Amino acid sequence: LDAAAQILARHPDYYVVILGEGPEEPSLREQASRLGIEHSVRFLGFQPQHVVREWMRRAQVFVLPSVEEGQGVVLLEALASGTPVVGSDVDGIAEVITPAVGRLFPVGDSAALAERVLEVIEDEALRQQLAAAARRRAETAYDWDRLALEYITLYGQVS
Template identity: 40%
Template sequence: MSDKPISILAITNLYPVPWAPHRASFNKQQFELLAQQVALRVLVLVPWREWLKHRHECLETESISYAPYFQLPGFGRSLTPWFQRWAIARKQYWIDQAKPTHLLASWAFPDAVACLMYAKNKALPVLVKVHGTDVNEHTLYPKRRHLMTTWLSQAKAIFCASQALQQKLIAIGLDKDTVCTNYNGVHAELFYPEPTGATDKKILFVGNLLDTKGVFELVDAFHLAHKETDCDLHFIGQGPATDALKTRVLQHGLAKRVTFHGALPIHQVAEHIRKAQLLVLPSYREGVPNVLLEACASGTPVVATRVGGIPEVVTEQTGILVEPQTSTALAEAILAALTKSWQKDVIVQHATRFNWHQNIQNVLARI
């Protein structure tokens, strides 16, 4: 690390906002811990339509500001980095006050590409943090993949939430010395085992309600398994699949067995996780979902899909893995997990591998 005082400007769309205060709590946790060691400000990128709806809530402070950007659907997505770059440049007056020595871009495409475009003529080193979908989805599109390869190659360091993401970025042409794995941590003061040891009769899903999170397969699997368990199914989160998912629940006649909580504050999420008998995450693609690490820290076993970095963090002692988009196999895994005798202390011990202190030190070591 340089002897010069470090000042980081974090730029991302993944951050809590007034109208979605529970969004991306993992970034908030990391940034707050970084801010304890170096000066740090956050510039939140907000899609134009979302900003128009909530612009009166976007109150700028010394530590946080909001940059609205134009966004086109479909093929126009490859233009988004330029729109974001322009949005960042419009905040130059606020950025000048921060006098950043480094940029930290969280989300590979378009956010990190836009940051690297912005930083090109400013002699600002850029650190990049990638998560999962930002790599797994966008590398499937040739134009976006080309932009990522071209611009991410100029980053000082790229931190990946899993080894699988690290290997994918190396495979598209990025320097193996620039790309490294840096697992997220767990907020130990929030996520810990239930002190009484008592659990509720519930199977829990926590995350965005999206098709690609496997939420429909989960409801179908619960339909197959519900007669063999007295556990109910609970969803925490919100998203575009909510209404269709509730319709699927009604079609299966499961209205009395399935509860939708919507988005909840993180302390309530933690309470639900520690009291659940099982957490299920049947995603189609992932980096390393923080909710799995948080479940382990809470001593709660998991059932998840064998995708992305999930096999790196879920062991036979902490959960059961299945292939994605397989409701029958998912139902069998859920029933097997509910009847298995898990050792909570082993699950909790496994979670100690993932801590924010080490994550922060890895970031600072690359500055």
């Protein structure tokens, strides 16, 4: 949320949507209040998949600030929705997010996160380019039929 405060200082008409539930929510709400951005941060809690997909589709950018994250399904869903992704530079995320589809930032570096998000939201041509590339990457590199075939082939080689 420190990065969100920096972004909202330049774009006060924007807002942050946080989907999902977890033990961090009370401290995040407190942090938003302390930063003076509580009216620009929407905590929507658990939502059905169709609602999550709609929010991803409408978003200017999807941020995945994980400290430790593998290649989560949420990341692939964001790519498939055609949403540019800004993610922390950790294993799994860094393997998926290439400069062609999104941006990476060092873990815990809120200034770098804000910089990457601003780069995407302030350059419409770049945002559109990243969105199209994200969708293509999801359709080609992470096609479920292709992945299933690769796993079947791998299991055949191992056994």
